[in-house]
Amino acid sequence: MTMSVNPGHIPVKGDSLPEDRYLDREESWLRFNQRVLELAEDPALPLLERVRFLAIFASNLDEFFMVRVAGLTRRMATGLAVQSASGRLPREVLERTSEVAHELMLRHASVFRDEVLPELSKEGIEILRWDELSQTEQERLHRLFRERIYPVLTPLVVDSAHPFPYISGQSLNLAVIVRDPDTEATMFARVKVPPVLPRFISASPDRFTPLEDVIAAHLDQLFAGMEVVEHHVFRVTRNQDLEIDEDISEGLLQALERELLRRRFGPVVRLEVEESISPEVLELLTGELGIEERQIYRLPGPLDLAGLHAIADLDRPELKYPPFVPSKDALPLDTDIFAAIRERDVLVHHPYDSFTTTVQRLIEEAAADPRVLAIKQTLYRTSGDSPIVDALIDAAEAGKQVVVVVELKARFDERANIEWARKLEQAGCHVVYGFVGLKTHCKLSLVVRQEADGTLRRYCHIGTGNYHPKTARQYEDLGLLTAAPDVGEDVSELFNHLTGYSKQTSYQRLLVAPRTLRSGLIQRFEREVDHHLAGRPAHIRIKCNGLVDEAIIDALYRASLAGVPVDIWVRGICALRPGVPGLSENIRVRSVLGRFLEHSRIFAFENGGDAEVWLGSADLMHRNLDRRVEALVRVTDRAQRADLVRLLDMAMDDGTASWWLSGDGTWTRHQYADPPQGGEGGRGEPLLDIQRHLMKTRRWRTVEG
Incomplete structure (x- = not known):
């Protein structure tokens, strides 16, 4: 595959790219x-x-x-x-x-x-x-x-x-x-x-x-x-x-x-x-x-x-796989959950962190807390005996204002969602079915609480996965629990957009589809190019379930052509061709499959040495960017940003077991190290199993804590 871009020329949107640059x-x-x-x-x-x-x-x-x-x-x-x-x-x-x-x-x-x-x-x-x-x-x-x-x-x-x-x-x-x-x-x-x-x-x-x-x-x-x-x-x-x-x-x-x-x-x-x-x-x-x-x-x-x-x-x-008990250290049960979230943002990583003692606990305690005035929640998929739904019903019956945005069109869960929507309505919850023509896929919780001094504070959860306690033990997902005022304002605006007639399009710490998410990511890809050309650190790291959107792919190609390293960790579909001379030499694509379903979405930018990291519900697919309401939140805690960047780098490391995508669309599994020189055939030691490593890390952290 050859490129029409001249050597040394910095590609821009008007430059042509090869017609056969997408995989089927x-x-x-x-x-x-x-x-x-x-x-x-x-x-x-x-x-x-x-x-x-x-x-x-x-x-x-x-x-x-x-x-x-x-x-x-x-x-x-x-x-x-x-x-x-x-x-x-x-x-x-x-x-x-x-x-x-x-x-x-x-x-x-x-x-x-x-x-x-x-x-x-x-x-x-x-x-x-x-x-x-x-x-x-x-x-x-x-x-x-x-x-x-x-x-x-x-x-x-x-x-x-x-x-x-x-x-x-x-x-x-x-x-x-x-x-x-x-x-x-x-x-x-x-x-x-x-x-x-x-x-x-x-x-x-x-x-x-x-x-x-x-x-x-x-x-x-x-x-x-x-x-x-x-x-x-x-x-x-x-x-x-x-x-x-x-x-x-x-x-x-x-x-x-x-x-x-x-x-x-x-x-x-x-x-x-x-x-x-x-x-x-x-x-x-x-x-x-x-x-x-x-x-x-x-x-x-x-x-x-x-x-x-x-x-x-x-x-x-x-x-079978040996039993695994998620860590409860993210929000220990003997702590006041609201005080803990007020003190600092809490980043949770499921299933390594317990969903029950973090996200589910927030909704359940909010339902029982007399200081909580309102709870707003999106539900895309949830279980048949959902404690989240039960908590929302309890909150409504206790006189709290409860708003639930239920996505009826969640594929193959439609009938269950109809049943839960009716049950919520009968309990007095305000149930909204989202927009005509758009699926509400963002993962949001908003708790409005009157503090002891009379002030109102908003507690939010923005996640990458559904509010489904059963799949939270099988799906790998991330969530941010925060009481930061800017996030609270953003999430309130987004719920108003979902339930009313607000035409809000700009947010402080959110990128929201279908209005700003694609353009916001592409602007950041282009910013990395600017950093690279100015001699500052530049690197694009992405973790998602699918990469198909042509505008996103072309922007990544142009970043690669400019010399920016691009690392993509994708679970499923990828239409981008990595490692193609004259197009994507600086792009690597890896995939990890294993005990848990890799489901989180992370977007990290080196940003000249001050890393900018986002997480949220959106994959890089047409349906997510054009036909769904999706939300990414910017992670501001420096240590949390560093943790997420390390996670992405660990997955892309040659010493980690994964599948590697080549430019012709074939995937090759890298499971064992090369055998030592002079060895007689066979294979080397197993490469790092990232999921097993994270399970052990959580266990060690629990013991040390």
Whole structure:
């Protein structure tokens, strides 16, 4: 790849950059899921954690097809699809996506069958097909079938009086061919595998068989008097992205409920079949479902390995990560939480710092504190038994003013959010559903408290993750707890913007999308260029979940061309090409995957030697910068800024285990040091596991404290 920028010329916005400077977004996402699969392939990980990663890979891929592939297919069908930023036409994107997805799904099935299953068997955990079960186990399952499975099955036959049935998305099904022994006529029937039953049925302790195998073994009972000629398992994935017309006059909540009902009937985007399926049955399915050859995925059984979560949940602690107890040192329980936050900003890092004793505790104590007058809160995702929601209800019932901005359109959590919105309203909370056309994705809490001297003080939390106590133990996130007046004013203004008609666009310590976040970051990229050209320290460090926005990427390319080092720590998608001569020699991109889901977003600028660091909810994606309300907060405490910069540098260090992105879009895992010189093959010592290091650091800090 060559550049049109002249050597020594400082690039500006008007300068041209290569047309092929972006990696394809969809393939980049698939390569992220490939990294998840590589964790499942890693024999150094505890066995049931490998099983978990197999399940996560399958769940991730389901969502990818339901949303990304489905969205592109829908846009093509309506004539709205255009050439992607990577230069691929829509049809080329779908073809390449299908090619890579086929490769990864076969690899996933192979890892399960050839690597993980034998290892499970060595540990006394077996997943067996029906014919591999003992006679005693089969007899037990005969009884189970009659008592628990048969009553919920509904075989649907296709004939002149019964059309081909609707196949719901994500459902597992049996395609059955039966013959009438009197007339010799054959018919097709579909039996849906009930999702209300366990994916893998226990035949005896630690021995399981797929639910569809149990059903298949009893088809003669479902089709009494008929001859079962053949049966095959198949699974359909449909478009499940929401299409809400937010300009309609009726309420968003009612519109969303109606759309959730329609979601089940989206077009088919993938058909998974066991590789043993007969050509005749496959032809019938493809014809009735109206799909193309590239949408068919032939796989070894069993299908739907997302159900392996149940196996990963088995009570075998010796086959899992060792237990980890988050630190409570950030805000010790014997301290006055309001006094502690008044004294100085508190930076919390989950799951290493306890969410329960910091963020959740702030809301719960605010709800119970008679000096607290009001609580304002954004909720994007939360748990089914949320202590945060319970605390907000308690506060409202105690007479406090409680305002909750609920994002109803949080993907795949819409129904739960509708339920919580209604529960909050019934308790007397003021519930707001955000803006038409924008998702409220920022993570904000505001507590207004009257102090002993009569003054009002605002206590704020600005975070990178959802107010979800369960995922806070699995997701890596950051949060800033502060009583700083400038942040309190900013957060108050932002809540007024969310709930009223305020058109506030400038803030003291916040950058807010969609108005100022992209431009604010790009201005800081350009400032680093100015520092570098003036001989002052300059360095751009970013941690995010996804990097796709072309304006951001181009600004980073220009910073690199000017000589500014750029380090990017990204979990998922990255459309930027690092290390390309004449474009991005000064850019490195790394990815860390492991026990915890890396979820925080950090933006750090060397700023001539006085580091400026921001954290918040926004990824560098079009949806975050243009179609969501996002917020970043500037961290002002010098020690906290230094901690965050050290964290970023640790992740980018060559001695830390990570995946490295190359300019052609391939990711290479760096897990072990090079073997010593003179060594005979093999590999060197394991590189630093940053998550394990942080867990140990928190433990040491707890002991020393």
